[in-house]
Amino acid sequence: MHTKEPVVEWHPQEFQEFVPQSFEGQMVDSNAQAQALGYDPFSASSTISSIAGSGHQASTINPYAQDPSLSGASYYQNAAGFQTSPAYHLYWPVGPQPTGLLAYQRTAHDFFIPDSVREDLQKKAEAARQVVPNSSIPPLEQFHSLFCLDTSAQKNQSLFGYSSWVYKAVSAKDGNTYALRRLENFRLTNETAIRAAQAWKRILNGSVVTIHEAFTTRAFGDSSLIIVTDYHPNSKTLAEEHFKQIPMQRFHGRQAALSHVPEQTLWGYIVQIASALKAIHGSGLAARLITPSKILLTSKNRIRLNACGILDVVQHENMRSLSELQAEDLLHLGRLILCIANNNASAHLSMQKSMDYITRSYTARLKECLQWLLNPQPTQSTSTSPTAPTHVQKDIDTFLGGIADQMATVLDSELHAQDTLTNTLARELESSRLVRLLIKLNFINERPELDASQHVPGSTGPPPSSMWAETGERYYLKLFRDYVFHQVDAIGHPITNLAHVLDCLNKLDAGSDEKIALISRDEQNVLVVSYRELKRGMESSFQDLIRVGRGSGK
Numbered sequence: 001m002h003t004k005e006p007v008v009e010w011h012p013q014e015f016q017e018f019v020p021q022s023f024e025g026q027m028v029d030s031n032a033q034a035q036a037l038g039y040d041p042f043s044a045s046s047t048i049s050s051i052a053g054s055g056h057q058a059s060t061i062n063p064y065a066q067d068p069s070l071s072g073a074s075y076y077q078n079a080a081g082f083q084t085s086p087a088y089h090l091y092w093p094v095g096p097q098p099t100g101l102l103a104y105q106r107t108a109h110d111f112f113i114p115d116s117v118r119e120d121l122q123k124k125a126e127a128a129r130q131v132v133p134n135s136s137i138p139p140l141e142q143f144h145s146l147f148c149l150d151t152s153a154q155k156n157q158s159l160f161g162y163s164s165w166v167y168k169a170v171s172a173k174d175g176n177t178y179a180l181r182r183l184e185n186f187r188l189t190n191e192t193a194i195r196a197a198q199a200w201k202r203i204l205n206g207s208v209v210t211i212h213e214a215f216t217t218r219a220f221g222d223s224s225l226i227i228v229t230d231y232h233p234n235s236k237t238l239a240e241e242h243f244k245q246i247p248m249q250r251f252h253g254r255q256a257a258l259s260h261v262p263e264q265t266l267w268g269y270i271v272q273i274a275s276a277l278k279a280i281h282g283s284g285l286a287a288r289l290i291t292p293s294k295i296l297l298t299s300k301n302r303i304r305l306n307a308c309g310i311l312d313v314v315q316h317e318n319m320r321s322l323s324e325l326q327a328e329d330l331l332h333l334g335r336l337i338l339c340i341a342n343n344n345a346s347a348h349l350s351m352q353k354s355m356d357y358i359t360r361s362y363t364a365r366l367k368e369c370l371q372w373l374l375n376p377q378p379t380q381s382t383s384t385s386p387t388a389p390t391h392v393q394k395d396i397d398t399f400l401g402g403i404a405d406q407m408a409t410v411l412d413s414e415l416h417a418q419d420t421l422t423n424t425l426a427r428e429l430e431s432s433r434l435v436r437l438l439i440k441l442n443f444i445n446e447r448p449e450l451d452a453s454q455h456v457p458g459s460t461g462p463p464p465s466s467m468w469a470e471t472g473e474r475y476y477l478k479l480f481r482d483y484v485f486h487q488v489d490a491i492g493h494p495i496t497n498l499a500h501v502l503d504c505l506n507k508l509d510a511g512s513d514e515k516i517a518l519i520s521r522d523e524q525n526v527l528v529v530s531y532r533e534l535k536r537g538m539e540s541s542f543q544d545l546i547r548v549g550r551g552s553g554k
């Protein structure tokens with residue numbers, strides 16, 4: 001049975017009363033915080049009548065103005081630390097959307113990054129930090145922690161003339177992760193060959209995997225060529241995406257039929273590769289390898305030409321003319337789309353049958369476009385269709401002119417996707433705000449180590465720890481922590497209410513004038529303080545810590 005989902009109500013009028021200008025419209029979204037911190041959104045089970053309190057005044061506090069730590073932010077890389085897979089089961093959608101909510105009402109999930117985006121990013125992060133303990137793969141130059149990305153041990157030498165392996169590796173120079181392609185047993189006979197890769201470093205295009213450098217090595221016990229490129233975590237090749245049959249249990253071991261590829265996806269591929277070819281041909285180069293196993297799918301419908309430039313190095317001695325290679329790129333693009341549309345890696349070998357399928361399953365525009373690409377000598381077209389280039393000349397500019405309307409459609413859907421991501425980013429912005437607040441609070445709360453010896457007499461710094469942690473502002477900050485996180489209900493059961501936590505933290509960040517009663521653990525003392533006082537106390541305690549830290553030269 002579907003139970004009604006808890007809702008959080010947002011009253012913008014009340015909200016505006018006390019939220020500083022810069023937070024306007026964001027406070028309620030800061031619920032995204034909790035999720036980013038691993039908080040289980042399902043525990044926000046209560047219905048909250050109002051996120052904002054009443055009777056608060058506008059404040060002009062810049063929450064980060066006094067924050068010296070932001071100027072020298074430290075980054076930690078936890079290579080050997082605790083690693084565990086994110087619990088994806090926590091991220092299932094909560095079910096059908098409740099209907100009939102008013103404009104100011106939100107379900108808890110509305111405040112969080114969409115499940116699909118979070119899962120995708122987490123899988124990428126997980127893939128990027130994969131390592132093999134005690135790996136036998138040697139480090140290369142500045143690259144260490146090599147991790148083999150090949151999914152099959154069967155090597156196909158037909159493309160490069162050498163077996164190739166792809167490794168993920170971390171550069172000791174800049175700490176970034178790269179993909180290294182190794183061509184086994186490659187012998188460099190002419191130094192100018194490897195310089196051919198230099199020209200590819202200038203190709204910075206969204207649809208080409210960027211090349212950084214090329215060198216030879218004997219670290220593997222042979223002579224290998226290494227091409228260093230950008231690493232795109234958790235990506236797969238178009239061959240893996242479109243031609244790999246996955247045996248499925250429920251078909252009793254038979255293979256499931258590959259699904260029809262939507263025409264919009266095909267146009268997306270055509271437009272992206274055309275944009276890559278524009279950059280490549282415009283730089284006096286040719287892609288040469290437009291083949292499904294050398295095109296990476298880095299996220300949904302986002303593709304990049306991979307392994308460009310390698311043939312320029314390995315076939316340096318017998319280079320064909322540039323115009324011939326560039327014309328071949330267009331032919332290869334036509335074959336690629338034909339094969340993907342037919343779900344068959346060798347569809348171009350039975351051209352008539354494959355084109356018949358295109359005629360049956362796709363629009364005449366796509367067919368016309370493919371015919372233009374596949375025809376070695378396009379003749380003057382009489383068609384008025386924008387996808388039918390009217391020029392005899394067959395080059396990338398003519399092609400781009402012919403598919404201009406499809407480029408506009410793809411650009412528009414990309415802009416929509418970008419708008420959606422910007423909105424998601426705006427919500428997540430609140431995550432960093434509340435995380436910083438929590439970090440400050442935790443720096444201050446119950447510090448054990450500030451002893452008398454560290455206290456400089458006459459300084460404005462904190463007194464000895466036993467006093468510092470338990471007196472003045474620190475004392476009510478400690479009680480505030482209990483108030484936010486350790487509340488119990490009337491029968492002593494813990495309250496784990498996400499909305500309460502976010503409500504309190506947002507008010508603390510805004511320095512609201514609302515007052516709360518803080519009760520000591522022994523229930524002997526009750527302090528009535530405003531969020532404004534708490535905020536001031538937190539800032540001055542944090543400054544104390546900074547001063548002591550600087551005084552000890554840390």
Ligand SMILES: Nc1ncnc2c1ncn2[C@@H]1O[C@H](COP(=O)(O)OP(=O)(O)OP(=O)(O)O)[C@@H](O)[C@H]1O
Binds near residue numbers: 150165233296
């Ligand atoms: N730059 C990269 N970033 C991330 N992953 C990559 C990158 N380049 C390749 N890969 C991954 O490495 C794996 C092997 O790539 P490769 O190009 O060798 O494909 P392949 O299917 O093994 O082709 P072949 O049969 O020609 O060797 C693929 O799963 C691919 O997704």
